[in-house]
Amino acid sequence: MRPNSFVAFVSGVLLCAAGATASWAQESHIGGVTGHAAAGKKLYRRYCIGCHGPDGDGAGENAPWIDPKPRDFTLGVFKCRSTPTGTLPTDQDLFNAMTRGFVTTNMPQWLPLTGQNRADLVAYIKSFSPKWKTLKPGTPITIPAESRLTIESVLHGRQLYQKMECWKCHGAQGHADGPSAATLTDNKDLPIRPYDFATGSRFMCGVTNQDLYKIFMTGLDGTPMPSFADNLQPADGWDLVHFLRTLQPLDTPEAALWKAWLASHAGELKPIGPGGGGE
Amino acid sequence: MRTHSMLIPVAAVLVLGVLVRSGAVHAAAAAGTISGKVTYTGTPPKMKPIDMAKEPNCVTQHAGAPVLTETVVTGPGNTLRWVVVYVSAGDQGSAPGTETVRLDQKGCQYIPHVLVVQPNQPLDIYNDDPHSHNIHPLAKLNPEWNKSQPAGAPPIHTKWELPEFIPVKCNVHPWMHGWHLVLATSHYAVTGEDGAFSLSGLPPGKYTVTAWQEQFGTLSQDVTVSGTETKAINFVFKATPY
Numbered sequence: 001m002r003p004n005s006f007v008a009f010v011s012g013v014l015l016c017a018a019g020a021t022a023s024w025a026q027e028s029h030i031g032g033v034t035g036h037a038a039a040g041k042k043l044y045r046r047y048c049i050g051c052h053g054p055d056g057d058g059a060g061e062n063a064p065w066i067d068p069k070p071r072d073f074t075l076g077v078f079k080c081r082s083t084p085t086g087t088l089p090t091d092q093d094l095f096n097a098m099t100r101g102f103v104t105t106n107m108p109q110w111l112p113l114t115g116q117n118r119a120d121l122v123a124y125i126k127s128f129s130p131k132w133k134t135l136k137p138g139t140p141i142t143i144p145a146e147s148r149l150t151i152e153s154v155l156h157g158r159q160l161y162q163k164m165e166c167w168k169c170h171g172a173q174g175h176a177d178g179p180s181a182a183t184l185t186d187n188k189d190l191p192i193r194p195y196d197f198a199t200g201s202r203f204m205c206g207v208t209n210q211d212l213y214k215i216f217m218t219g220l221d222g223t224p225m226p227s228f229a230d231n232l233q234p235a236d237g238w239d240l241v242h243f244l245r246t247l248q249p250l251d252t253p254e255a256a257l258w259k260a261w262l263a264s265h266a267g268e269l270k271p272i273g274p275g276g277g278g279e
Numbered sequence: 280m281r282t283h284s285m286l287i288p289v290a291a292v293l294v295l296g297v298l299v300r301s302g303a304v305h306a307a308a309a310a311g312t313i314s315g316k317v318t319y320t321g322t323p324p325k326m327k328p329i330d331m332a333k334e335p336n337c338v339t340q341h342a343g344a345p346v347l348t349e350t351v352v353t354g355p356g357n358t359l360r361w362v363v364v365y366v367s368a369g370d371q372g373s374a375p376g377t378e379t380v381r382l383d384q385k386g387c388q389y390i391p392h393v394l395v396v397q398p399n400q401p402l403d404i405y406n407d408d409p410h411s412h413n414i415h416p417l418a419k420l421n422p423e424w425n426k427s428q429p430a431g432a433p434p435i436h437t438k439w440e441l442p443e444f445i446p447v448k449c450n451v452h453p454w455m456h457g458w459h460l461v462l463a464t465s466h467y468a469v470t471g472e473d474g475a476f477s478l479s480g481l482p483p484g485k486y487t488v489t490a491w492q493e494q495f496g497t498l499s500q501d502v503t504v505s506g507t508e509t510k511a512i513n514f515v516f517k518a519t520p521y
Contacts, residue, residue: 075419075423077423085424085425085426086422086423086424086425087422135422163429164411164427164429165410165411165429165451168411168451169450169451179333180333180450180451180452180453183453184450184453185450185453187415187417187423219424219425219426221423221424221425222423223425224413224415224425224450224451225425226413226414226415226425226426226427226450227424227425227426227427228427229426230426230427230428230432230433230435231427231428231429231432274335
């Protein structure tokens with residue numbers, strides 16, 4: 001360790017002395033792997049340039065035929081983050097997004113690339129926006145342990161779905177048909193759809209309950225999906241997760257519990273929507 | 280000892296400086312004013328009534344007086360409202376903005392439609408409606424964020440660090456559109472319906488004054504201010520209906 005850090009220090013000093021801009025922005029750190037922008041550039045020109053373009057602005061030659069449009073890296077605005085709205089994502093966030101791909105978009109999973117390759121790409125992608133030179137990534141939000149799944153939790157989550165007005169976009173049944181769904185636009189004024197829970201597809205930023213929790217606590221920056229972190233307590237967050245899971249046509253524990261409860265209590269529910277109680 | 284003996288002359292100079300400044304308020308070295316009016320020629324676009332049917336509560340709030348879009352708001356005598364007039368070059372004597380600026384979301388509108396803040400000036404955003412809004416400033420130099428603010432939620436305390444003209448929208452209510460102008464100068468004015476503006480407290484010097492209108496863009500003029508005079512300048516935008 002010692003000699004390593006010494007070598008790193010000396011080479012850092014040498015780079016600075018040489019006037020090289022060996023900034024943090026040209027490296028990425030994912031676990032123990034360090035990605036390098038120079039290596040990432042070669043990979044980018046082979047795998048990413050077609051959609052994201054030579055300048056990283058999302059205007060590659062395939063872009064006209066793609067909807068939603070490829071990410072414009074020059075803005076430094078990213079959907080899937082572990083960090084609060086308005087902050088840069090961590091290297092790990094970008095690495096995860098690249099690895100996972102974006103369901104319902106043209107962005108595939110990049111699992112065929114090695115971890116080192118993906119880390120190199122993260123380093124290169126950060127070179128497109130000047131924000132990485134002046135700002136640090138946000139501090140990841142704290143996600144407390146998931147609360148116990150109970151019917152009370154699901155019911156409270158349903159109340160929150162009404163109160164936080166999730167239904168205005170996602171619809172009373174989560175079918176992406178709320179009153180505001182048709183007019184949504186992203187930060188480039190292009191039309192964009194809310195997530196349709198009825199598809200049962202993966203969420204934009206992962207598959208787990210934790211990923212779902214993160215989505216509404218951080219917001220999907222650049223899209224109409226805002227952060228609810230200022231107005232949802234952590235326990236509220238888990239209740240909302242439990243309810244949202246029941247909207248998906250999947251065999252989840254939440255759905256099973258909900259179905260069993262509904263069988264004898266369906267009549268007690270006020271419908272969700274304008275003037276609805278959600279109770 | 281050393282530092283003390285240094286401090287005394289420094290303090291003396293400071294005191295002198297303050298005396299000179301305060302004594303000079305009405306003297307030749309005092310500040311001038313640039314004032315005038317913003318008008319248009321040609322045909323401006325007609326503002327359309329906003330259909331707020333999606334949010335019945337907002338329809339009720341405006342019952343009887345349907346709200347019009349605010350992209351180009353005119354007054355009698357071809358004046359233009361919501362124009363920001365500011366010193367864009369040669370700025371001197373600016374003070375940092377310290378007073379908290381307030382933005383309200385009321386009746387599914389941003390009030391005011393156009394607001395000016397200086398870098399790091401406190402900005403409080405209130406939701407006065409009995410339903411949710413999401414505030415989504417489409418900043419490019421500053422961080423772009425997007426926060427939900429449900430009914431009864433506390434105000435959002437925020438600020439902008441870098442000068443930038445930021446469009447702000449609410450995704451839930453797509454007609455809601457406003458502007459946050461982050462200006463590095465404290466010499467600015469937002470025109471009312473009479474199109475009038477006045478930039479005061481300008482030390483003698485050569486200034487570039489710019490008028491910005493969200494649809495018509497910017498106009499600039501160079502103005503030299505000496506003494507306590509009030510220089511009159513006007514801005515005339517060429518309006519097109521589309």
